[in-house]
Amino acid sequence: MYQENTSNYKWGYILLFLFFLIFIYGDLLPSTLITDISPAILDMNTIFLSIVLEAIPFVLLGVFVSALIQTFVKEETLARFIPSQPILALLPAVTIGAIFPVCECAIVPIVRRLIQKGMPLHVGIVILVSAPILNPIVFLSTFYAFQTDLTVAWARMGIALVVSLIIGGIVYSRFGNSWQLKEEKGLITHGPHSYRNRLSETFHHASDEFFDMGKFLIIGALLASVIQTFMARDLLSDVGSGFLAGPAVMMGLAYFLSLCSEADAFVASSFKGLFSTSSLLAFLVYGPMTDLKNTILMAAYFRKRFVLSFIIIVTIVVYTVTLLFDLFYL
Amino acid sequence: MDRNSHYFVRSVILLGFGLFIIKLLISGDIYKFIAPRMMPYMYFALSVIAVLGMIQFFRSGTEDEQACDCGHTHDLSISKGRSLFVYSLFIIPIVSGMMFSDHVLGSSQAMNKGFKYELRSSSPSEEYDKSEASSPEDGVVSEESDDLLEDPAILSVSDRYPELQKEFQAATSFTLTEDNYIGSISLLEDQADDYVGKEVKMNGFVFREDGFPEDRMVVGRFGISCCVADGGIYGLLVQGDSQNLSEFKNDTWVEVTGIVKKVEHNNWELPLIEPTSIKKIEIPAEPYVYEEFEFSG
Known part of the structure; x- marks a missing residue:
């Protein structure tokens, strides 16, 4: 037993040595080694790292809240706060979404945990799509990014609210309360733990989940950085900025850029003049609800079929609602 | 394992x-x-x-x-x-x-992302109508009051940077620093008329869009709000034959001093710097500029 352990530990020590080596001498390697092959690779690396660095604090936050829920929230407590009438249950869900100031990386593990604890599927999904948009931080950043046109910030919140409720309704009518997580239902049965055990358990859950989720985050960030580096924006305006094509193009962009919902308003504002307000709103509402990075995260926890239907539902609802908004209010 | x-x-x-x-x-x-x-x-x-x-x-x-x-x-x-x-x-x-942590995004990404026009409140056609309809003296006043009547929710760039605007309008020459970079360029793009003829000193890296004439380039820096992935270009056109611009290749960091003018570019009216001097500089320790979140309404 002891022998076997040390042989496997070897790799850990080699890695440890490697990290220290690069920590001290990493800068000495000339970056021209890479630029000679392709200068774009360094751009890609920088964008990739910046997405990872920016997302890590929020993933950690999400993982911790999820671990706290896992350890401390009982199924019965949760059930008490959610009305049994399914449509009525959407209202507390939106409220929770609005209060939780978490962005889209953090919300996936939290919602998964809540559903695992017995929260109805459609209620969880409403939280998943509303929390990253309907929160004060996102409102403020949209407000600052679109200072010359404050209607954008308000319209973003309003559309997000309507869209999340509709999505919740559709998910309920299509999936009812069926089990859509990958894990089997009812696996989590906690024996009596002492308080101290619970605390260390929270940390254990959190770090396990950080590694479960981290790999998907890194894959997502990698894909997003490749697309950002090699896709010229002029291409988009060539593809289309009309009444129908504009929102579609911007939603596609939001999906592939996988920006944090706190920052996407600034990117959207740089498209002002190229695209209509409704296209920008489609970008701002769709991106936080689902994007490439999030799809990969969701696919880690939810069944593939469900993730696919979820994306289709969100796409159709956001597209339709922004077009209607454009027709009646802009 | x-x-x-x-x-x-x-x-x-x-x-x-x-x-x-x-x-x-x-x-x-x-x-x-x-x-x-x-x-x-x-x-x-x-x-x-x-x-x-x-x-x-x-x-x-x-x-x-x-x-x-x-x-x-x-x-x-x-x-x-x-x-x-x-x-x-x-x-x-x-x-x-x-x-590779010290890499800084340069002209190839700037070309991908394109010029940042975000803080202009009106579409190009409207802008033209207005500037043609009103004489330069009262143009500013009527434009502001028009906006207020049209939509009270609109917050102009000058509302956003009131002190910076006062400072710049009073000065005959001003320097763009890390702290006022985004604000200054927003003000310049918003109401170029107010600043025509003033002397500007700024730094940034050089890049050119496809189809630029030989004596035209952009000097700008990336503006970041959260992370580099959301960065956009803040920059000004530099054009003039008094300096040999072609000797400054893309991605060179330069310090430009010049006079503000106005020019038409892709149907936008944009401020332009006619350079009186350009010199190469070392890339600054903080090559990016950052979005200000403070708001002094």
């Missing part, structure tokens, strides 16, 4: 992330990835990573196979190949981050 060595490798990876962040903090390269206002989150992440790393480390020595009795599945990958793949995903950003 058994459970314990998984925990050990994980604690080493967490340590690696910690070292990466510490290295960025020491070298100051952290600002080449994220904006200063995100720093509290980075410190939060660093301390959480440190705690998690320590917990994983001590866990690796103590826990036997059945220690976790809460019955759920920890995804400790079974096959050696798969865990190698998963862990290398985490190792890649740590290694590439510690080796």
